[in-house]
Amino acid sequence: MIYLDNAATSWPKPPEVIRAMADFLERCGGNPGRSGHRLSIEAGRAVYEARDAVAELFHVADPLRVIFTLNATHALNIAMCGLLRPGDRVITTGIEHNSVMRPLRALEREGVQLTVVPCRPDTTLDTAELARAAAPGTRLVVATHASNVTGALLPLLQISRIAHAAGALLLVDAAQTAGCVPLDVPALGVDLLAFSGHKSLLGPAGTGGLILGPDVDTGALQPLVRGGTGSRSEVQEQPEDLPDKFESGTPNGPGLAGLGAGVRYVLQRGVERIRGEEVAVTESLVHGLARIHGVTVHGPGDARERVGVVSFTVADMSVSEIGLRLDDEFGILSRVGLHCAPSAHRTLGTFPEGTVRFAPGLFTTRADIEAALRAVERIAQR
Amino acid sequence: MSAQGVVLFHTTSAALRAEKVAAKGGLSAKLIPTPRHLSSDCGISLCFDWPDKEKLAQALEAAKVPTAGIYPFEGT
Secondary structure: OEEOEOOOOOOOOOHHHHHHHHHHHHHOOOOOOOOOOHHHHHHHHHHHHHHHHHHHHOOOOOHHHEEEEOOHHHHHHHHHHHHOOOOOEEEEEOOOOHHHHHHHHHHHHOOOEEEEEOOOOOOOOOHHHHHHHOOOOOOEEEEEOEOOOOOEEOOHHHHHHHHHHOOOEEEEEOOOOEOOEOOOHHHHOOOEEEEEOOOOOOOOOOOEEEEEOOOOOHHHOOOOOOOOOOOOOOOOOOOOOOOHHHOOOOOOHHHHHHHHHHHHHHHHHOHHHHHHHHHHHHHHHHHHHHOOOOEEEEOOOOHHHEOOOEEEEEOOOOHHHHHHHHHHHHOEEOEEEOOOOHHHHHHHOOOOOOEEEEEOOOOOOHHHHHHHHHHHHHHHOO | OOOEEEEOOOOHHHHHHHHHHHHHOOOOEEEEEOOOOOOOOOOEEEEEEHHHHHHHHHHHHHOOOOOOOEEEEOOO
16 A cells, blocks of 8 residues: 555654554543643643644744644634734635635635735746735735645745735744744744644644744734633633643643654654655656656646645546546555645636645655556556 | 742643753752642642752743742742
8 A cells, every 4th residue: 555645644653653642641641731740740741842842843932832733724723713803904825725715714704804816827826916915004914835735835935024014924824844844933934833733743633733923912812712721720711821822621632742752753854854855756756747648747847846745637537536546456545636725726727626636755665656656657548 | 958949830831841941951840739828720830949049040031931930838
């Protein structure tokens, strides 16, 4: 079996991640931050270690500004629903995932003014278009770091300059880049960064987070969920302290222990090195697919402008048939369809049919890629 | 045994961060259940050797760890 669906969730996970989760359940089964006994402290420590590792990965000076969530969608919802009020202006791009578009469309119905800046047909962003749309007084710019359909990377530094010139904060959806593309949050001028724990950070499902940059006034950011935090129990109002304000309820202790181990694994291997390997694998995949008669590879041609997410179609063949044959005949696991990002597919001209998506991961070998290319070649011949 | 002190916090995460900051500064400190007579916050506090008070306070301030007060503490 060859797993090429790492953009949905990474698999396999390093043994360190599995061990950390089992260890949490066996050794520190207490409720982190609720009691003062040793098992509670041990559990709290495991969660804190994950916070510390994430802060190191994203160059965040204060680990208390790392908020843990269920996934990137949850983090994006906290940022957008917590910050935007009726009358506020928000700008986003034409290739966003539904995790961005659905909350924004709901906020639009409540009176938030939404502008969607279209992308080029290969899903790259023309920053001049964004600059034209970013009128002074804009509250928030929301941009994905990389398309989950084509892997196209957006230029974060330029986007943050445009956002800040308009007086806006920048929220970045790093679901596809956290752990495989270097991300220095302060240097890039990213104010809020939503990440997924179960993709390139190699943690389990049910983990993700939101980074709150130093310029974000957290007093103005309303929590999505309120409740017990284990702190300031004498008051019935939600505390303002970080990270508790945004982390009500018992956290996913075993999951976060696994995430911490995943992030440590990534840090040890080195994000720069991981990125280099990803570019090489993506390049051979893109070039190999483009050589097959009848195959169209969507998105930017240069592997340095994309992450390891490659979408393709085969002339006169349905994507679901391709996906099924890849699985049935070759044991190759891909994802077909719209990938929860209809606007990216409209941009590419692949709506509503969608594409076949190959997303190699940290453990994909050159032999896996060659086998996948041979399989597509066979299928394209019918 | 020298006199002890205790640092209180509003969040467990801050207490855990403080434990690491203290260890990095070479200061001996231990997380304990928050003494009930000092705070009604549930959770944990950092117990330390009272003579280290200034050093610890400075280290926590430099690392921007929010605290809820530092008190002398008589025994666990």
